[in-house]
Amino acid sequence: MDGGVTKRSPVTSSQVADHAGVSQSAVSRAFTPGASISPKTRARVLASAKALGYRPNAIARTLITNRSRIIAVVMAYLENLFYPDVLEELGRRLAAENYHVLLFTGFKDRDSDPVFDQIMQYRVDGIILASTSLSSELSEECMVAGIPVVLFNRTTERDETSSVTTQNREGGKLLGQFLLAGGHRSYGYIAGLENSSTNRDRLTGFREALSAAGIVDLEIRTGNFSRVDAEAAAREMLSLPNRPEAIFVANDHMAVAVMDVARYEYGLSISRDLSIVGFDNVGPARWPSYGITTVTQPIRQMVEATVDILMDQIASGEIEAIHKAIPGELIVRESARLPATGIIETNGYRVYRP
Template sequence: MTDVPPNPDAKAPDRVTAQDVARLAGVSQSAVSRVFTPGASASKATAAKVRAAAEQLGYRPNILARSLITGRTRIIGLVVAYLENQFYPIALELLSRALQARGYHVLIFMAGNSTEGVSEVVQELLDYQVDGIITASVAMTNDLTARCDAAGIPVVMFNRGQSDPRLSEVTSDNILGGYTAALHLVATGHRRIAHVMGWQGASTGRDRAQGFRNGLSDAGLTPAAMIDGRFSRETAAAATRALFASGDRPDAVFVGNDHMAFAVMDTLRFDLGLAVPGDVSVVGYDDVPLASWPAYDLTTIRQPVRRMVDATVDLLLGQIEGDADPGRLRPHKIRIEGTLIKRGSVRDRTHHEDTD
């Protein structure tokens, strides 16, 4: 059997159009457009007829063509620096689902914390003509912010803040969270309390550290030590070894996030032979799923991630879609209070004063 060569004169099958769907469904072309436009109104009966006709004809709306007409791609760029911390995969999944439920598509880009890496990613997003950008654990330079502002592309920073008035941000109340952690350790009888801080180049790390200082100060105490753990497991482990190298060791450690807290606990138990919480109490920040596992049973400050995601999406889409409330079009700085989750990594020393 010989192969039959392709016929260059053969006519390609005609593309099914919205007019074809409208004709078969017995509705107007504008009705077809409304059915396939997220957020547009169409009755259930009309939508059912249009979708049945589209399925029968094999019709798929041309999203790219629509974006040329409307000037909007309905694409949101999500930029994240790293995923080792369990908090960020959870947040990205929730952000993606929330945006998709509102009819937007999502492009996820990885970018290092270097200025060059972030600049390249944001430029790619501008080239894709995204409608908006959400950054998670990523800093924006003044130049990048100006370029997004000039292009009319709103940016919302998730779990990170900057002083630039052009940028919106949504975080937990990190100062209050650090304050709450400090007071909990004081209330449970701890007096030599150290802090393995989150990276001090990030607002989250600085704010949690400030709240911790404020809490101890209000209790008449000063930190036993404060070391920048840079949100890194390896750095946090090294900081723990340094903290406990002398005989005058801390009786508690507040750690800038759970990702580092797990490293602190592992180092205390397996490298230094200390018991948690028998010898040392540990408090983290985030409440990622691993924190509740029996191996860690970590007391921590829970970030209200679902409320943070909802606020981020509402804020960004309000700016994109021209919300009727002019106040929502301006950049906002939103802080949402977290919750202290008490587990087994903190010892109540007030019940052991006579025996310690």
């Protein structure tokens, strides 16, 4: 009985209308930019709204406008700091467009079909899939429903779904050229998820560079983009009788793990005994304990491209697959032996441009 606050239900537009002595339509119009309403009544309505603590019901509005202003974001996993960074940037940019993020996580190593029902039930205006994908039936369903989908940091074989990535093949190639120029003689690759386009493309580019120099031997182990798997892969590779002089680890998150194993379990000096390069330019790669030579994924530009695609397609209603691959840059740090030429100092960073 004491302190029992009686739960008050939210104020509705009709209540505001009564208070302001106008119709409910007027209240609606007062909150719709560009609607047909005189400045005077708008002012009166807004005053009443403020007095009553009225907030338009976005849910009810969705029902009538068919626009929820919600974007579903599915992130495979957040263990790799790259994704939290992406998520923050996405949140920022979508908020700027007055859209909101409905977040789903936990779909590493499989497609996002299990949450698809949930997503569709909320009538989202668009879907972003980071490092995960949809079965082709569900992608098709989105097209038919007019819901734009963008794959972030992944593509599918069938090019039917839009995607935004870094130029992974070019990046892998660049890293290969960098290591070759450093004069290494044997190479290893610690792979991410084997069936991911990101992993495949990086490897393809790496191989291209190597075979252009006549090198076909490549020691490969798989780290599945996870720390523990990468550690295990590193142990296998470093235990080889003739271990590679240089290892390309498919992303920085795993590269950190590989460096830890190399140093603390095998007593190797990074760069002197073993060169390591990564991909992403994620936080720890920049920390002096690691200083990983890596190819950047330009998060800002990638997110911008992603949001642009969504906004365009939401506005036009025309869903068509757009593929954007943004160039990355090879940032030179201390984790790999340096080539004699090609390193350029540019606003605080050293980059490699052969």
